[in-house]
Amino acid sequence: MHPKIEDKTVLSRFVIDSFHSDKTKFTNKYKRYLGTFEDDTIAAIEVCEGIVATKFYVTQKATITKLLITTAISLRSDLNDIDIFAENAGTNLNMDYKKMGTSDVRTCISTKNMEGLALAMTVLNKNIDDNNDALEDQGWSSVQWDAMKAKAEQVRLLNQKQNQMEADKETAVSENHVKFDTMWGITLNLCKAGKAIFTGNVRVKEYTITTLLKRIRHDGTTKEEKAQKLAEQLALKMGQLDFTAKDFGIDDSWIEDAELTIEGTDYVLNTDDEGGILVDLKEGSYTAILRKPTYDDVVIKFDIKAGETTEVVSELKAIDNGTLGS
Numbered sequence: 001m002h003p004k005i006e007d008k009t010v011l012s013r014f015v016i017d018s019f020h021s022d023k024t025k026f027t028n029k030y031k032r033y034l035g036t037f038e039d040d041t042i043a044a045i046e047v048c049e050g051i052v053a054t055k056f057y058v059t060q061k062a063t064i065t066k067l068l069i070t071t072a073i074s075l076r077s078d079l080n081d082i083d084i085f086a087e088n089a090g091t092n093l094n095m096d097y098k099k100m101g102t103s104d105v106r107t108c109i110s111t112k113n114m115e116g117l118a119l120a121m122t123v124l125n126k127n128i129d130d131n132n133d134a135l136e137d138q139g140w141s142s143v144q145w146d147a148m149k150a151k152a153e154q155v156r157l158l159n160q161k162q163n164q165m166e167a168d169k170e171t172a173v174s175e176n177h178v179k180f181d182t183m184w185g186i187t188l189n190l191c192k193a194g195k196a197i198f199t200g201n202v203r204v205k206e207y208t209i210t211t212l213l214k215r216i217r218h219d220g221t222t223k224e225e226k227a228q229k230l231a232e233q234l235a236l237k238m239g240q241l242d243f244t245a246k247d248f249g250i251d252d253s254w255i256e257d258a259e260l261t262i263e264g265t266d267y268v269l270n271t272d273d274e275g276g277i278l279v280d281l282k283e284g285s286y287t288a289i290l291r292k293p294t295y296d297d298v299v300i301k302f303d304i305k306a307g308e309t310t311e312v313v314s315e316l317k318a319i320d321n322g323t324l325g326s
Helices: 005-021 023-029 037-051 054-092 102-111 114-130 132-136 142-174 177-198 202-207 209-219 223-236
Strands: 238-247 259-262 268-270 276-282 284-291 298-304 309-316
Touching: 005 023, 005 037, 005 177, 005 202, 005 209, 023 177, 037 177, 054 102, 054 114, 054 132, 054 142, 102 114, 114 132, 114 142, 177 202, 202 209, 238 298, 259 276, 268 276, 276 284, 298 309
Parallel strands: 238 309
Antiparallel strands: 238 276, 259 268, 259 284, 284 298
């Protein structure tokens, strides 16, 4: 599971807070963490927090996304009307009524493809404009037409605003990538040391990025947001695979850069530094192959249910002679 840039400052803050509680254990074993290490690390985190105001970007982006989805959903009744008007207009249209473009708009709404929605609405509105007289003869009104054009413009502007916000954030990060890399490097080092200290102890979770990332992505949502996400997953018949690759017979031995190929999909995914992969999949039964040089390949079967997270842990066994997997 790879953290987004907006997650990294939050994760780094979690880890340094845990370090503060466990500082004696770290300093008794490793000299690096003596002296001003904690203060210097907090200062590095604060710099990155200042560069990317995480809550601002996340909150603003969520607000825009919500407006986009609300606008998109409101189009469904309009699309139903257009379909009937177009079908009733029949040969008076300059095209087959099924090719007006309503189906493409519906697909974008269902998949929450908002940039695709802007393009699909442009095509649909052009077709409506070309056939407006024939549609008006069947009851299509200028009020409905104006409303459709207004919604198309709103979708375009909101997409533009969201893209600009994302670009601003990425620019801020790219211009200061050394500072972010420094902060994240310290965090990963602390996690590695924490795992070494707390192996076999429940405290190890406080230094496990995959676990912490799940915490901030799930616990940070309201009940209403969780319910909405669940409803969306159920409607789209989507579920989630939470996959972890481990070394056979060794506790807390996550395997990084193992390749998971999910048959019947385009997914060829690599595990992160804690052996994790998190991916959305359509409901159904799957077969996957896990590969890593010097390990035997593993065939994995699992089921995905809509609105649920399926946890799969697979162990790779090293090849005795050190040759590559089959």
